[in-house]
Each structure stands twice: as C-alpha cells, then as structure tokens.
Amino acid sequence: MPLYDFHTHSFFSDGALLPMELIRRAHVNGYSAMAITDHASASNIEELVEKVMRDCALAWEQWGFRVLPGVELTHCPPRSIATLAARAKAAGARVVVIHGETLVEPVPPGTNRASVECPDVDVLGHPGLLTEEEAALAAQNNVFLEITSRRGHCLGNGNTVVLGRAAGAKFLVNSDTHSPGDLHTEAFARTVALGAGLTAAETDTALYENPKMLLARAGAGTTIA
Ligand SMILES: [Zn+2]
Numbered sequence: 001m002p003l004y005d006f007h008t009h010s011f012f013s014d015g016a017l018l019p020m021e022l023i024r025r026a027h028v029n030g031y032s033a034m035a036i037t038d039h040a041s042a043s044n045i046e047e048l049v050e051k052v053m054r055d056c057a058l059a060w061e062q063w064g065f066r067v068l069p070g071v072e073l074t075h076c077p078p079r080s081i082a083t084l085a086a087r088a089k090a091a092g093a094r095v096v097v098i099h100g101e102t103l104v105e106p107v108p109p110g111t112n113r114a115s116v117e118c119p120d121v122d123v124l125g126h127p128g129l130l131t132e133e134e135a136a137l138a139a140q141n142n143v144f145l146e147i148t149s150r151r152g153h154c155l156g157n158g159n160t161v162v163l164g165r166a167a168g169a170k171f172l173v174n175s176d177t178h179s180p181g182d183l184h185t186e187a188f189a190r191t192v193a194l195g196a197g198l199t200a201a202e203t204d205t206a207l208y209e210n211p212k213m214l215l216a217r218a219g220a221g222t223t224i225a
C-alpha cells in the first residue's frame with residue numbers, strides 16, 4: 001500500500017538528518033512520496049526552500065521519488081502567516097504546513113484561525129484544541145488537518161478528529177519526523193489514525209485519498225531549472 005508523509009524535519013532546522021539521508025531512509029521505509037518541512041519564519045524561508053529543493057530534485061531525477069520542498073511556519077505572529085505562506089510558495093515551496101496550537105507549546109493564539117483562512121496553507125499541523133469554526137473554515141478552504149504521531153502534539157488528535165469530522169474537513173496522517181526512528185511504516189500510520197478515532201474507512205481516505213489531492217495540488221516532481 002502507498003505511504004505518504006507531508007511533515008518532516010532535516011538538520012536545516014532541528015531534525016537529525018541531512019535532507020538527502022532523510023529522503024533515502026524514507027524511501028527505504030516504503031514511502032511513496034513525502035515533504036520536507038523545516039521550521040521557518042520571516043528569517044529563513046527562502047534559504048530553507050532553496051537548499052532543500054536541490055535534494056528534492058535529485059531524488060526525483062535519480063530515483064523517481066517525489067519529495068516536496070516545504071516549510072513549517074512555526075511560532076510566527078498570526079497576522080504574518082498569510083504573508084509568510086505566500087513568500088514560501090513564491091520561493092518554490094510545494095507544501096506549507098503551519099505549526100498549529102499544540103497543547104504542549106505556547107504557540108500564539110490565533111495561529112489556527114489564521115491558518116485555516118489562508119489559501120497558501122496546505123496543512124494545519126497538530127491543531128491542539130481546534131474550534132468548530134476553525135474546523136469549518138478548514139473544510140471550506142481545503143486546509144488539511146493533521147493527525148500526528150509526534151509525542152506531545154498527539155494529545156490533540158482526538159479533538160481534531162471529532163471536530164474535523166463534524167465539519168467535513170480532510171485529514172492527513174504525518175510523522176513530524178525529527179529522527180530516523182520517527183519515520184512511519186504503512187502499518188504504523190494506520191495504527192495512529194485508528195488510535196486517534198478515525199474509522200477504518202476514514203483511515204483509508206486519510207492515508208490514500210487525501211495525499212493524492214495534496215500531491216495533485218502541489219504539481220509534478222521537483223526539478224531545478
Ligand atoms: Zn510543528
């Protein structure tokens with residue numbers, strides 16, 4: 001079965017691995033496609049995207065493995081999110097993840113709301129205590145809600161499922177990998193989804209159908225002109 005993961009970190013932020021090693025290990029784990037989404041703010045968006053894109057292009061050209069260059073906008077003031085997300089897309093990011101209002105960090109209140117209103121945001125990561133209104137906006141604006149296996153951040157998964165389901169929002173299951181041992185297998189991703197409260201049918205949609213929608217939106221494999 002295919003395996004997708006649109007939230008991972010390299011040592012360009014706080015991950016352990018070089019992007020190329022992260023890509024190689026994910027490929028060996030059976031990944032079908034992935035994104036590298038290092039922590040970003042106004043300080044480093046273009047630099048991150050430009051650097052990681054070179055390894056994404058190599059993986060595509062040499063192995064036919066699709067790796068989307070992305071960012072995770074992290075702890076940015078909510079009013080800056082739309083501008084920074086647009087900057088990331090202009091720099092070549094194919095996926096913009098937002099570091100949502102996880103229960104275990106002082107992420108600025110209003111981050112979830114600004115994210116689900118923004119057309120350049122693809123994934124609201126670990127939303128924590130999402131509201132009904134935010135879930136409805138996520139559904140309306142096609143922002144995927146993340147179910148995460150990351151320790152701490154995963155405390156909000158149940159709430160994300162309950163409110164996201166009621167609003168008709170779409171889910172993705174991501175690893176938020178920082179170390180090689182965090183990478184998913186297909187069986188583990190399924191366990192995470194079911195453990196968060198998704199039904200078997202909803203799990204299939206989150207694991208297989210929603211990733212295809214995100215990939216279609218992101219366009220073809222990365223190449224460097
Ligand atoms: Zn995060």
Ligand SMILES: [Zn+2]
Pocket residue numbers: 007008009072176
């Ligand atoms: Zn992350």
